[in-house]
Amino acid sequence: MPKVVIDANVIVSALFGGTPKKAFLKALRTCDIYISWIKLELNSLLDELDDKLDRSKIRRLRSIILNLLSASKVVEAGKKIELSRDKKDNAYLNLCLRVRADILLTGDKDLLEILPRKLKPSGLNRLKIVSPDVFLSESK
Amino acid sequence: MKFVNIREFSSSATKLLRDDVEKGQRVVITRRGKPVGLIIPFTDKIAVAEALLEEADSLLKESGLTEVDVLKTLEKVRAKKSLCLRL
Numbered sequence: 001m002p003k004v005v006i007d008a009n010v011i012v013s014a015l016f017g018g019t020p021k022k023a024f025l026k027a028l029r030t031c032d033i034y035i036s037w038i039k040l041e042l043n044s045l046l047d048e049l050d051d052k053l054d055r056s057k058i059r060r061l062r063s064i065i066l067n068l069l070s071a072s073k074v075v076e077a078g079k080k081i082e083l084s085r086d087k088k089d090n091a092y093l094n095l096c097l098r099v100r101a102d103i104l105l106t107g108d109k110d111l112l113e114i115l116p117r118k119l120k121p122s123g124l125n126r127l128k129i130v131s132p133d134v135f136l137s138e139s140k
Numbered sequence: 141m142k143f144v145n146i147r148e149f150s151s152s153a154t155k156l157l158r159d160d161v162e163k164g165q166r167v168v169i170t171r172r173g174k175p176v177g178l179i180i181p182f183t184d185k186i187a188v189a190e191a192l193l194e195e196a197d198s199l200l201k202e203s204g205l206t207e208v209d210v211l212k213t214l215e216k217v218r219a220k221k222s223l224c225l226r227l
Contacts, residue, residue, distance in 0.1 A: 044220075
């Protein structure tokens with residue numbers, strides 16, 4: 001099965017339905033999903049939303065996210081690559097390198113704009129960085 | 141897929157879970173012939189994820205939060221995290 005790393009922004013968008021939701025479900029059905037720190041990132045996100053959501057909803061969303069990610073493999077990423085304009089995004093590229101990912105599924109513009117020829121010298125030969133739309137339109 | 145009415149469901153829930161749901165069968169609960177609920181086996185990970193995402197969507201929409209708001213907050217959280225890592 002292809003290996004896919006999923007950006008937290010795709011998980012967040014999937015919670016609102018639409019194409020990201022379909023893309024997440026396709027990844028769950030057809031790929032091995034790898035994550036690193038995103039459970040923590042999504043937990044901090046829910047903490048940050050505590051003035052807009054009541055506690056019971058936050059508790060429920062926490063449990064939903066945990067369940068959605070329960071089939072993913074958790075891997076610690078190293079720190080080798082610095083390719084993205086936004087340095088925070090490099091963590092995803094490093095995770096891709098670590099697990100030899102085939103696909104990075106993201107909604108992040110900086111990551112999506114990295115040219116494939118720049119990925120090869122960093123050891124990310126087979127990586128495709130794609131948006132949920134593109135991931136869904138591809139066969140399989 | 142198995143269909144049971146509410147009366148059957150309330151009298152035989154334990155048996156239904158053991159003999160059908162735990163063996164991978166979905167059960168539709170009906171009232172006066174119309175479906176009112178669905179039990180999905182937890183092993184059916186796609187159906188469970190679909191149901192969870194649907195629930196999350198309603199929870200977030202009830203709260204008036206938009207996808208853009210939440211994505212902006214995620215960016216803030218990331219910026220804070222990256223700042224902490226650099227300190």
